[in-house]
Amino acid sequence: MMSETTHPPPVRVAGPVSVARLHSEACFYYGAVTKTLAAAGSVVVIGAERVWPIVTCGRHKAMAR
Numbered sequence: 810m811m812s813e814t815t816h817p818p819p820v821r822v823a824g825p826v827s828v829a830r831l832h833s834e835a836c837f838y839y840g841a842v843t844k845t846l847a848a849a850g851s852v853v854v855i856g857a858e859r860v861w862p863i864v865t866c867g868r869h870k871a872m873a874r
Contacts, residue, residue: 819851819860826854830863837863
């Protein structure tokens with residue numbers, strides 16, 4: 810059975826963006842690689858057609874509160 814969950818549209822970001830961040834090997838916002846990373850949505854680099862799933866270390870959420 811297919812999930813009925815809707816996902817938010819990808820966020821459009823201006824490049825350049827590091828390959829590690831686009832390949833979910835580092836936190837998209839801070840570049841952290843040694844922390845626990847969790848799915849954080851997806852982005853599209855302006856001028857490209859590919860949607861990249863991204864991860865985050867969670868730090869930006871804590872700072873936004």
